[in-house]
Amino acid sequence: MTDKKTIRKATTKMPKTPLLDQLESGPWPSFVTGLKHLAESEDKQYAPMMKSLLGQLEHSYENRLGYWKGGTVGVRGYGGGVIPRFSIVADQFPESSEFHTLRVQPPAGLHYDTKTLRQLCDIWEEHGSGLIAFHGQSGDIMFQGATTENVQKAFDALNEIGFDMGGAGPALRTSMSCVGASRCEQSCYDEQKAHRMVLNELVDAIHRPALPYKFKFKFSGCANDCVNATHRSDFAVLGTWRDDMQVDQEEVKKIVKERGRKEINDQVINMCPTRALSLNDDDTLDVDNKSCVRCMHCLNVMTKALSPGKDRGVTILVGGKRSLKIGDLMGTVIVPFMKMETEEDYEKLVELGEQVLEFFGDNALDHERVGEMIVRIGLVNFLEALGIEADANMVSHPRTSSYVRLDGWDDEVEKWKQRQKGKSEAPAAAAE
Amino acid sequence: MDEAHRTPIESGCPDPIPLMHPIMRGNRGNWKYHDRPRPGVLRHVTNDGVELWTVKAGTQRQMDVYTIRRLCDIGDEFAEGHVRFTTRSNLEFMVSKEEMVVPLIEKLEAEGFPVGGTGNSISMISHTQGWLHCDIPGTDASGVVKSIMDEVYHDFRHEEMPNRVKITTSCCQVNCGGQGDIAINVQYTKPPIINHDLVANVCERPAVVARCPVAAIRPALVNGKPSLEVDEKKCICCGACYPPCPPMQINSRDNTKIAIWVGGKHSSTRTKPSFHKLVAAGLPNNAPRWPEVAEVVNKILKAYKDDGRPWERVSEWIDRIGWPRFFELTELPFTKYHIEDWHGDRHSLNASSHVHF
Numbered sequence: 001m002t003d004k005k006t007i008r009k010a011t012t013k014m015p016k017t018p019l020l021d022q023l024e025s026g027p028w029p030s031f032v033t034g035l036k037h038l039a040e041s042e043d044k045q046y047a048p049m050m051k052s053l054l055g056q057l058e059h060s061y062e063n064r065l066g067y068w069k070g071g072t073v074g075v076r077g078y079g080g081g082v083i084p085r086f087s088i089v090a091d092q093f094p095e096s097s098e099f100h101t102l103r104v105q106p107p108a109g110l111h112y113d114t115k116t117l118r119q120l121c122d123i124w125e126e127h128g129s130g131l132i133a134f135h136g137q138s139g140d141i142m143f144q145g146a147t148t149e150n151v152q153k154a155f156d157a158l159n160e161i162g163f164d165m166g167g168a169g170p171a172l173r174t175s176m177s178c179v180g181a182s183r184c185e186q187s188c189y190d191e192q193k194a195h196r197m198v199l200n201e202l203v204d205a206i207h208r209p210a211l212p213y214k215f216k217f218k219f220s221g222c223a224n225d226c227v228n229a230t231h232r233s234d235f236a237v238l239g240t241w242r243d244d245m246q247v248d249q250e251e252v253k254k255i256v257k258e259r260g261r262k263e264i265n266d267q268v269i270n271m272c273p274t275r276a277l278s279l280n281d282d283d284t285l286d287v288d289n290k291s292c293v294r295c296m297h298c299l300n301v302m303t304k305a306l307s308p309g310k311d312r313g314v315t316i317l318v319g320g321k322r323s324l325k326i327g328d329l330m331g332t333v334i335v336p337f338m339k340m341e342t343e344e345d346y347e348k349l350v351e352l353g354e355q356v357l358e359f360f361g362d363n364a365l366d367h368e369r370v371g372e373m374i375v376r377i378g379l380v381n382f383l384e385a386l387g388i389e390a391d392a393n394m395v396s397h398p399r400t401s402s403y404v405r406l407d408g409w410d411d412e413v414e415k416w417k418q419r420q421k422g423k424s425e426a427p428a429a430a431a432e
Numbered sequence: 433m434d435e436a437h438r439t440p441i442e443s444g445c446p447d448p449i450p451l452m453h454p455i456m457r458g459n460r461g462n463w464k465y466h467d468r469p470r471p472g473v474l475r476h477v478t479n480d481g482v483e484l485w486t487v488k489a490g491t492q493r494q495m496d497v498y499t500i501r502r503l504c505d506i507g508d509e510f511a512e513g514h515v516r517f518t519t520r521s522n523l524e525f526m527v528s529k530e531e532m533v534v535p536l537i538e539k540l541e542a543e544g545f546p547v548g549g550t551g552n553s554i555s556m557i558s559h560t561q562g563w564l565h566c567d568i569p570g571t572d573a574s575g576v577v578k579s580i581m582d583e584v585y586h587d588f589r590h591e592e593m594p595n596r597v598k599i600t601t602s603c604c605q606v607n608c609g610g611q612g613d614i615a616i617n618v619q620y621t622k623p624p625i626i627n628h629d630l631v632a633n634v635c636e637r638p639a640v641v642a643r644c645p646v647a648a649i650r651p652a653l654v655n656g657k658p659s660l661e662v663d664e665k666k667c668i669c670c671g672a673c674y675p676p677c678p679p680m681q682i683n684s685r686d687n688t689k690i691a692i693w694v695g696g697k698h699s700s701t702r703t704k705p706s707f708h709k710l711v712a713a714g715l716p717n718n719a720p721r722w723p724e725v726a727e728v729v730n731k732i733l734k735a736y737k738d739d740g741r742p743w744e745r746v747s748e749w750i751d752r753i754g755w756p757r758f759f760e761l762t763e764l765p766f767t768k769y770h771i772e773d774w775h776g777d778r779h780s781l782n783a784s785s786h787v788h789f
Binding site for chain 2: 019020022023025026027028029030031032034035037038057060061063064065066067068069070075076077078083085099101105106107108109110111112113114115116117118120121124125130131132133134135137144155156159160162163164165174175176178179181182183184185187190192195196199200203204206207223224225226227228229230231232238266267271272273293295296297300301303304307322323324325326327328330366367
């Protein structure tokens with residue numbers, strides 16, 4: 001009994017943190033200073049919890065080990081969104097024995113006004129630890145550190161002001177979109193609209209984990225891929241365009257004059273990955289749009305002179321993920337181009353997202369990501385299940401192995417011919 | 433006394449449009465071009481000539497409410513009340529007038545928030561949870577990030593690198609931090625140590641067996657109890673068994689090491705996206721400042737800064753100079769462990785007579 005008392009007393013004092021203290025020096029903002037500020041706020045309910053947390057973190061720094069375990073904590077009506085954390089050294093650090101995280105979906109594109117940020121702070125000051133991460137790797141606002149009892153209260157308060165739980169476990173996860181159309185001339189669709197339409201249509205799959213494993217959508221407005229969709233999402237939506245890029249030749253000439261031909265040749269022309277550019281004798285730009293792959297490099301260098309074309313849409317890649325279990329995968333193209341302009345275009349994107357998610361749910365093995373499932377069943381089976389025709393944009397190059405049966409070759413050639421016919425007729429129909 | 437249950441409002445992802453700066457709200461899809469008048473500052477111009485100025489500041493990501501409110505105060509007093517976080521936890525303040533930019537920068541820096549992270553700078557390190565909150569971490573994340581950002585502070589605030597540099601950290605081999613020009617990741621060096629008394633009660637054994645990438649785990653009866661055993665010769669020490677089965681402890685004070693990887697790239701800009709590659713390993717998990725890690729990262733950054741050409745990302749720089757030159761310039765040893773032996777290994781071998789001298 002006396003032992004327990006001594007420990008409790010010890011943790012309600014500021015713990016000694018000689019190792020963490022070393023992270024308060026140096027010019028970059030220090031999270032340790034922030035933690036201490038919370039721990040020293042004697043008038044706040046979280047002060048004892050944060051003193052205890054600092055003690056446990058110092059203990060981790062001393063022993064180079066983590067001391068949290070999972071468990072089951074949630075909010076009523078949902079099956080996910082809370083990351084339960086129970087301390088396994090609660091006997092030494094009792095006030096932070098429960099330190100759960102709420103993953104909350106941020107506004108698409110991570111836009112806030114200060115009023116909203118202050119509201120989030122007030123809620124977390126009342127019900128949580130006062131510690132918030134903006135943002136987690138899937139884009140969630142992470143409200144870190146609530147007791148089991150307070151999780152529901154914090155969620156209710158957040159939910160009342162328009163915020164909703166994000167994903168955790170084998171579920172659809174919170175999504176991210178770049179700043180996009182809101183502030184970027186390189187945006188090729190309305191990223192925030194696509195993000196919200198897809199995710200909010202599928203919101204049930206976020207709140208009630210029922211998938212084989214996690215599934216992530218990410219939305220970037222162009223090939224610069226500012227939200228890292230290609231590798232970090234199962235379903236990457238990347239903006240692009242089909243027609244010719246827009247060139248303001250007068251502006252090109254000005255830039256060439258300003259920076260010199262050598263710089264433009266070295267930094268623009270010669271860095272084009274498909275040799276689609278050359279500088280004309282009159283210092284205008286010659287663009288071979290048929291060879292251009294919309295990589296964005298020249299547009300990044302000459303923002304004022306070059307812009308995406310006008311016939312805009314998205315390329316969709318599926319299957320990006322990190323190492324577990326078979327190794328890293330980049331997403332690969334399943335839709336080379338999907339027009340993104342009308343309401344119907346966006347609805348088609350939502351439908352495809354639903355279709356892929358459903359096929360994943362029905363066919364992936366336990367703890368298998370969609371990319372791994374495709375490796376296991378082959379891309380062709382995946383495409384056939386979705387009713388998507390093979391396209392040469394889906395490969396870096398055709399197969400190199402001769403070990404293949406070609407029973408259906410003639411039929412497939414016939415189908416390809418029909419599709420080509422359809423394609424050549426389509427523009428004529430559109431022109432009418 | 434059980435109150436009636438409140439039904440959650442399944443509102444999903446909030447609408448950002450009411451929250452964003454009025455100039456953004458009014459000009460969605462109407463932007464013409466942007467430039468960077470100085471490091472940390474972006475100027476976006478609409479087709480109608482309306483300007484929006486953005487000032488980008490670094491934060492510690494794990495923020496206390498006092499820090500967030502301080503940033504809000506700055507946003508209200510020196511900006512126009514609208515902010516945006518980037519993917520890498522930088523905070524952007526949007527203002528409509530050029531004359532607001534300098535006072536905003538001065539205030540942010542006076543309050544300890546560095547302004548930078550634009551263009552060819554070293555941006556904030558993307559990081560994970562670590563000892564602060566994760567249930568399986570081999571190291572901390574916030575501490576590593578703080579230590580390295582202190583080191584690269586100058587290059588966050590200046591645009592002096594060949595191109596942008598994205599550094600990532602990860603506290604275990606699941607690698608939540610993702611691909612980076614430079615990735616600082618935990619690398620385990622010993623098989624898990626199993627607490628056989630707990631396995632049967634805590635772990636779903638078939639699921640754990642299935643999780644192993646090299647089929648090194650099998651069910652076993654140990655001291656009369658159902659448990660799991662690891663074929664230690666096959667084990668690649670990846671730690672994949674630890675999350676579904678905590679009694680298979682992969683972390684250890686001295687055997688959890690840090691490895692450095694380079695050349696990860698997410699964008700399709702110029703070259704296709706690429707994975708980072710192992711260049712250094714066996715570095716000690718030396719909290720609280722990880723000086724040995726910082727030393728290697730600094731060497732790589734210095735070589736890239738000196739030798740990279742404008743717009744070359746780290747992967748593109750190495751594509752040009754070749755791996756032998758990379759190891760020479762960074763003075764890092766090249767060993768047999770750098771040669772891939774995982775699936776697809778032959779794609780990483782040099783099948784040509786192209787040799788660098």
